[in-house]
Amino acid sequence: MIAVSIPSQLIAYTDGATRVMAEGATVAAVLDDLDLRFPGLKFRVVDEQDRIRRHMRIFVGPDEARTVAAPVGGGDQVLIFGALSGG
């Protein structure tokens, strides 16, 4: 299982939870798994061409995932952040 850190912008989807568990061997698979339980969450983070949205950042442990193909290992932590987006 993968621990996923949920930013404030997305807790409306997770009933307020800031940390949830998911499965998957890539960031895309983890997000797909989350989307099954929290419908709509993935599209707010990743666009329809599988690009991480401009003002969202995803880390696997300390390393930033530049694409959703980034691998995730068992025991890794995935952190989703809302990045800077203006005033």
Added chain:
Amino acid sequence: MTHAIQLLVGSRKGAWIYRSDTARRSWSVEGPLFLGQIINHFVRDPRDGRTMLMAASTGHLGPTILRSTDGGATWAEATRPPAFPKGDPHGRSVNHSFWLEPGHASEPDVWWAGVSPPALFRSGDGGDTWESVEGLNLHPRAMDWFPPEGGTPDGAILNQVVIDPRDARHMYLATCSAGVLETHDQGATWRPLNQNVRCDFLPDPYPEFGQDSHYIALAPSDPDRIWQQNHCGIYRLDRPAERWERIGEAMPADIGDIGFTVVPHPRDRDTAWVWPMDGTEVWPRVSPGGRPAAYRTRDGGATWERQDRGFPAEQGWFTVKRQAFCGDACAPAGLYIGTTGGEIWMSDDEGGTWRQVAAHLPEIYSVVAVPLRP
């Protein structure tokens, strides 16, 4: 004859609903709704009077459609918001939905959405799921009409969908980089409708397409009459003619005929209002001279009169964006504006006098007036 009005207000930071008494004198407020969400358009379905849709996004998250089927009592996110098919040949993804249009009266569950980058989406289930309209989005000229580098400071937009009330298959689009497009087969095929509309930012000042059509409106009493507030002036077209007439040249020279929007009278085909803005030099996009005013024509655009009673006489630098000027169908007609400075103003005497309904809101993107009760 007047009746109570509900104003649906979309802003850069959320939505509000203002409700009036039957005289349109006192107003109550509900909101903010979805505080912090960017609400480009907030619309109620005139066919059932209960379905409401908002075009929403935030600074961080991707775009979505928020939807109520009980007049705003409860809200849920659309199951499948507008999105291009995966593998779109132009690599597009929806940045935000900009315009929401209830379908023709004969098609009760149909909605249309104009988005950025410019594209058209259709829903057949009251706005819950959306499909790409490939007749436009994959048109062979799509990248000519909607070049990736084209568009407004907030991105290129398909800013309006307008349906002929007499024919569900006949529709117009207003866009920021192809001007007006028309279909007679409900979106399967399209062609530009821009004859004599100026483009002062292209080598050919009167191209087939390339115009920035800020807003178009069919006269409710004569849907063959189309008013247009363009990036380059105010125009009118009486179908079946194809050649627009620049009626804005009759505006005062020190005001000009640049603006974002035009509102036709609910009953008189010759009457319409515009909200001029400063389009000189670096395009300040403010009320010309810091003196806000609407301008009204009652003769189809041959002459215009200034209507500023109630507005600041000086140092008023707001303007009014595309979806933020509207009217009601009362007699006399009410007019409503939402400003870039977060104010709502109204006139209950067809622009003769104006008064402030609300202030201190975020920058207002849309104001839609509907009868309080369907």
